[in-house]
Amino acid sequence: MKSLKMTTLVAAAAVTISALSMPAFAADRVYKLKMAETWSSNFPIFGDAPRNMASIAEKMSNGRLKITIDSANKHKAPLGVFDMVRSGQYDMGHSASYYWKGKVPNTLYFTTMPFGMTTPEQYGWFYEGDGMELMQKVYQPFGLLSFPGGNTGNQMGGWFQKEINSLDDLQGLKMRIPGFAGEVLAKLGAKPTNIASGELYTALERRTIDALEWVGPSLDLRMGFHKIAPYYYTGWHEPATELQFLVNERTWKKLPDDLREILRVSMKLASYDMYIQSYHESAKNWATMKTEYPNVEVKTFPREVLVAMEKANQELLDEKAAEDALAKEILDSQASYMKQARVWTNISDRAYLDSVDDLAK
Template identity: 75%
Template sequence: MSIRTRLAIVASAAVLLISGTATAADKVYRLKLAETWGPNFPIFGDSTKNMAAMANKMSNGRLKITVDSSNKHKSPLGIFDMVKAGQYDMGHSASYYWKGKDINTLFFTTMPFGMTTPEQYAWFYHGGGMELMKEAYDKHGILSFPGGNTGNQMGGWFRKEINTVEDLKGLKMRIPGFAGEIMAKLGASPTNIPSGELYTSLERNTIDALEWVGPSLDLRMGFHKIAPYYYTGWHEPATELQFMINQKKWNKLPEDLQEILRVAMRTAAYDMYIQSYHESAVNWETMLTDFPNIKVKTFPKPVMDAMRAANDELIIERAKSSPLAQKIVDSQAAYLKKARVWTNISDRAYLDSLDN
């Protein structure tokens, strides 16, 4: 074979290689995301749209994410199963909804009397939380990422004032996660209801009380028209939503698109926290001005003491349910102990100093 022939072959191979690389770089990857929320749901739904738009723009159109709301897939609390099965590539929901499927998923939304939002984000990204969440979801073939925080949530809307622990007995309340278990231990009847059914359930006396989020979302839901007692929070100090991704689908993405998606999710999550904080501040002012009949209350100390005692007992029980649950509980407790010292000497001390 002549040198000229060999050079021609090498040149042809180079052209094919370059052509193939260009084709791969231009390939468009399409993902479908199912969210728990209804169409155009404020704040929560904004985060999924923002994430998809950022991923599309940063990838120069190579990563396109279609968002299906609950009105389309008809299963607002079925996101975990749909992503696990590959029916959807991605999901947006809340990890504590899946405690009945895997107790280890319970701890990654928020915990009663637990970390504040900055403390919890620090635990996720610098205190081992992401690694523990990956360990919990790995066996389901799912990757889970923080998906947006509401901040400290309010304790809920009640038809009647809560003065004693006895007032919780038999109370039918929409309250999910670990807080629901605490309320059950104190004699209430907790249930979980999708957001689109909350007002109707309260109006039809299916439930006596409910907690949803806070003024950022509660006011527009109209709960105050039925249940005028609005209690301050204890149960969800740092409610983090989640983005879920089917691992097989993730593994098929090029590394640069994986990183783009990771950045888009993290940015959208932080943006949701900022938006939620802003909306709560605006709506709280509106509430105090336009709806003076709303009675803002704090649970009496005996009730709070009973809730905390039930929380402590249940955490010990849940930690015994699996070695991983114990690891998560221990990790969160250790990090809270360390972080709260700084929170007290920084934020709490600053706020207290303003009152002197």
């Protein structure tokens, strides 16, 4: 009995010491993290998201969490963020998951998929469906955590030097287009490539490429593509493009629980803020483009081309699912969620827009 009492007293003392010392230490310590971004310095919208996140995190933590950001023109590796965060050279990164498909093929499914989910549908899949869990299945073996990092909404199909009238026009077409959409176009005879944002205008101007897709009016107008490519096509390939925050898992584990939660909330809020900003800028810049640059011809791909794209896309999805069990799990989850969510999208958004259009006739 005496031994039990002594054990209880020792345990109580240990708890008291812990309670007195640990929170005080954690409350006083400032955690300084370094982030590498794919974007060049002062790049609008994409670059705003990580800075917004860092500001929110610092304010919510009362200065205990400070995040400095190195742009691509400093670290010189815009498409090297995955490796820099994985190695611990940087604690965090801001980029896009589909840039890593050459290293880890299953990463490409977490940015966007051709003919896939819209932004609200995709956010539903991430946060209420299986999206976050499946994304961690892909990234955790590499010592990384991935979180949604900001959405552009539906992207435009790209700027073209020549009009696309048939499938023949895709043969040998050199186009900057990353992700799964690049694989779809390759299957149809095009030659997709990926080029960092800072090199896009020059590549198109010098005809190193024949066409490119970037984002949409929110960012395309200031890039000046309308000056060198007259045809602007509507989208099919990126209906909801989600960027990403990467976190080194060792860094994550070193943070106290409260700072992890602050970081998680800051990333989530900054991501949604970027979606709002991107939507606003697209609406504003679309109006500017139509009034100031009336010679830009807005086109939709011919039905023949869209049908071929959708067919190639489905064939590639089936191939990926057959080759890799995790790819199948991800693709099945996305298809199942979209099937359920799209019914509501049609009943709510599509039905509303159709009704308003009918009234305007």
